Amino acid sequence: MRGGLGPPRETTESGMARPRADDYDEKRKVILKASAELFAEHGFDRASMNQIALACGVSKALVYHYYANKDALLFDIIRDHLDDLIASVEEAGETHADGEERLLAFVNALLDAYRDANAEHKIQINEMKRLPEPQQEELKARERVLVKHFAAALCQAVPALSGGSPLLMPVTMSLFGMVNWHYLWFREGGAVSREDYARIATRLILDGARSLAG
Amino acid sequence: MRGGLGPPRETTESGMARPRADDYDEKRKVILKASAELFAEHGFDRASMNQIALACGVSKALVYHYYANKDALLFDIIRDHLDDLIASVEEAGETHADGEERLLAFVNALLDAYRDANAEHKIQINEMKRLPEPQQEELKARERVLVKHFAAALCQAVPALSGGSPLLMPVTMSLFGMVNWHYLWFREGGAVSREDYARIATRLILDGARSLAG
DNA sequence: CCTACCGATCGGTAGG
């Protein structure tokens, strides 16, 4: 879960090197969460390193102790978020074997993971392109893992989509469009719950896909 | 179509006042199109007024002659784009009375309007929030007009959605999610054409909505 | 007296 762009972990407990602080990982998390909040609210370019430090109650130099630069913060936020999403979906896959139920479980897992990660989701959608190409590519590879899981579940639920059907991509991306767009209109405590919307989106996709394939 | 934030139009042809340049509107359009290209590619904050001026082959001061500030450029790009979308959809509505065909015509109109407005679409999705709240509100009002048209067409095609059904909003927003997400995966000249995808998205929504409502 | 346009530079702030 922790960043690949920060300083390397200690590899030995002995020697003259200063030991890593006991609360190293906790501090990193605090900084990452504060950054995510500010990036989501003001955008990556407008949220300054000074604002982030202020929000954490630390100096800007301390932030730079944990993260080499601003890009590293953005990268870690999105990578941790995508890893969470993948883990949630894979966990849901372990307990739901059936095609239709499995897809519903995937959509539910995704929407549920978004519940406490609204800032991270916005950042994934709106700010990823601020990163240099190689780092973007690493994150997009994780997005592709997620897409693959959903495409496989769709193929299992609607067999006509498998075997190289040109419908598979547009139908899969339609599902992602629906689910990833939800944050723009969905309100907690409204007439439609997260579980309700998972059922709605899954039904739209499954009935529509069967109709298209048949 | 032209900006409400630029200098006012001449109200008289006589008098000592220097007349507006013959190519005033053309120059405005050139600046707006170059800005859109740069905002879409680099983002609003990273595309500088100098880059915009350079791309147009004019001085930065000239850009400021046509637009009071950078925000006014962004506002006009999105407003003109949304006005185009609304006009396209309303035009499609005039020639398609039937419920199901009408919705398909709406989706086709939107996807077709996106064909030559990829930059503007990206900007609408990703950069609108860079504007001050009152200007955002003016643009969101236009988005609501578009949503209203689609919601009305959906109600007509699937009567069970009308009469205050809690399904209407999630189903309408699901359609917008699909259509507004297309730019992230759709490639011109691929296995699925714009018309194909309009049919797919419309079918997903209609069959799914009927199944949910029934 | 407004509009069209230039070269030069302003005050302020970014990431580091």
Next chain:
DNA sequence: CCTACCGATCGGTAGG
């Protein structure tokens, strides 16, 4: 783990 700064560049505006 901080204060003090930097080189670069931003959006916007001056006089003419």
